[in-house]
Amino acid sequence: MYELFFKKFRERVPLSEEAEAVIKQYLAPKKIRKKQYLLQEGDVCRMFAFVEKGALREYSIDEQGNERIIQFAVEGWTISDLYSFLTAEPAVYNIEALEDSELVLINKSAHEELLTVLPQYETYIRLQITGAYLAMQRRLTSIISATTEERYAHFSSLYPEIVQRVPQHMIASYMGLKPETLSRARKRLSEKK
Amino acid sequence: MYELFFKKFRERVPLSEEAEAVIKQYLAPKKIRKKQYLLQEGDVCRMFAFVEKGALREYSIDEQGNERIIQFAVEGWTISDLYSFLTAEPAVYNIEALEDSELVLINKSAHEELLTVLPQYETYIRLQITGAYLAMQRRLTSIISATTEERYAHFSSLYPEIVQRVPQHMIASYMGLKPETLSRARKRLSEKK
DNA sequence: TCATGTCATTGACTTAAGTCAATGGTATTT
DNA sequence: AAATACCATTGACTTAAGTCAATGACATGA
Numbered sequence: 001m002y003e004l005f006f007k008k009f010r011e012r013v014p015l016s017e018e019a020e021a022v023i024k025q026y027l028a029p030k031k032i033r034k035k036q037y038l039l040q041e042g043d044v045c046r047m048f049a050f051v052e053k054g055a056l057r058e059y060s061i062d063e064q065g066n067e068r069i070i071q072f073a074v075e076g077w078t079i080s081d082l083y084s085f086l087t088a089e090p091a092v093y094n095i096e097a098l099e100d101s102e103l104v105l106i107n108k109s110a111h112e113e114l115l116t117v118l119p120q121y122e123t124y125i126r127l128q129i130t131g132a133y134l135a136m137q138r139r140l141t142s143i144i145s146a147t148t149e150e151r152y153a154h155f156s157s158l159y160p161e162i163v164q165r166v167p168q169h170m171i172a173s174y175m176g177l178k179p180e181t182l183s184r185a186r187k188r189l190s191e192k193k
Numbered sequence: 194m195y196e197l198f199f200k201k202f203r204e205r206v207p208l209s210e211e212a213e214a215v216i217k218q219y220l221a222p223k224k225i226r227k228k229q230y231l232l233q234e235g236d237v238c239r240m241f242a243f244v245e246k247g248a249l250r251e252y253s254i255d256e257q258g259n260e261r262i263i264q265f266a267v268e269g270w271t272i273s274d275l276y277s278f279l280t281a282e283p284a285v286y287n288i289e290a291l292e293d294s295e296l297v298l299i300n301k302s303a304h305e306e307l308l309t310v311l312p313q314y315e316t317y318i319r320l321q322i323t324g325a326y327l328a329m330q331r332r333l334t335s336i337i338s339a340t341t342e343e344r345y346a347h348f349s350s351l352y353p354e355i356v357q358r359v360p361q362h363m364i365a366s367y368m369g370l371k372p373e374t375l376s377r378a379r380k381r382l383s384e385k386k
Numbered sequence: 387t388c389a390t391g392t393c394a395t396t397g398a399c400t401t402a403a404g405t406c407a408a409t410g411g412t413a414t415t416t
Numbered sequence: 417a418a419a420t421a422c423c424a425t426t427g428a429c430t431t432a433a434g435t436c437a438a439t440g441a442c443a444t445g446a
Binding site (some may be wrong): 060062066069070082083086119123125128129130132133135136137139140141143144145153176 | 253255259261263275276279312315316318319322323324325326327329330333334336337338345
């Protein structure tokens with residue numbers, strides 16, 4: 001159990017058998033079925049979730065009732081409403097399973113204890129959030145400076161598995177576009193080459 | 194010296210006199226004049242910089258030669274090309290002083306030593322990057338879901354001192370807009386109320 | 387003081403994305 | 417197998433942002 005979680009952990013921070021055993025005590029497995037929610041807007045986000053298997057999306061609803069996807073997560077990724085998790089304010093995001101999924105949960109008290117108990121865990125978290133920051137910075141840069149066609153081409157070369165597994169209108173939502181606009185951008189791309 | 198730096202540090206992590214003295218050994222002060230560069234595209238970013246006084250901008254140049262501002266930094270903020278700093282790849286960003294400024298620099302070896310020597314420093318860095326991540330997430334959300342007028346109103350209420358100190362066309366660049374477009378959005382805002 | 391550079395605004399026009407509606411395909415359910 | 421829901425595409429039209437050019441206000445420096 002937790003194979004992928006520890007594989008990814010060790011890629012960031014070396015871990016003795018003993019340290020791994022300590023961490024295991026704080027983890028909780030969870031299975032969730034397609035279309036079920038791990039978090040709903042208004043609830044406090046009490047955990048973050050590592051994806052061992054499956055796919056999820058995190059989204060908010062804007063004033064006009066449009067869904068805005070802010071993140072996908074597939075195998076090996078972590079998903080949470082970090083702001084709600086850290087502040088215990090009500091979540092503004094929903095997290096929904098797009099496929100039947102297997103998760104590893106770390107709740108708030110486990111997180112806090114691990115931070116004090118195990119220096120490697122703090123290092124892991126620091127590197128994890130740093131990676132997320134850099135990925136989001138790339139996303140922001142591409143929104144601001146690239147054309148829609150370039151952005152889609154870039155997205156599908158970076159995350160081909162997401163393009164395979166997720167409906168196109170959700171990718172449009174992630175890109176901040178209407179489904180029609182993404183459809184036309186794809187058409188122009190396919191005509192070009 | 195370093196008053197604001199330690200004030201901000203202590204707001205995140207408590208610090209004994211001794212620990213403060215340790216950190217001080219790794220810091221380097223630097224004064225930089227308006228229009229001078231702290232970092233130029235193509236060079237490796239060898240430090241990050243805390244702003245004790247003054248104002249700076251970080252920007253890249255896209256293929257069409259447009260400047261794209263990705264960050265401002267005023268008193269109390271930190272600025273760096275984090276990717277270049279961590280990987281030692283050439284920087285894609287330029288960092289330029291918008292005013293005569295006083296900085297506190299932490300270079301790569303100082304950073305790495307502090308991480309191993311002082312647990313509070315790792316905690317500080319973790320909290321710092323977490324804050325930057327959450328701020329960027331808010332920025333991304335507002336780009337994707339708000340109108341230009343709402344975004345500008347939000348920006349100027351969040352960062353009134355930047356609106357005061359920075360030319361308007363740079364704020365347009367930060368927002369991913371042309372100066373003309375921001376000018377017209379401001380006009381519509383002022384007519385409304 | 388005059389000249390130059392920087393900057394914000396405005397107008398006229400173009401281009402990209404959104405909106406609304408219709409169509410047909412595919413998967414899922416009963 | 418038929419009915420239903422979900423999804424991607426396309427067309428016609430509207431709206432928002434970009435482009436290009438001109439103007440006037442300052443500020444800075446020779």
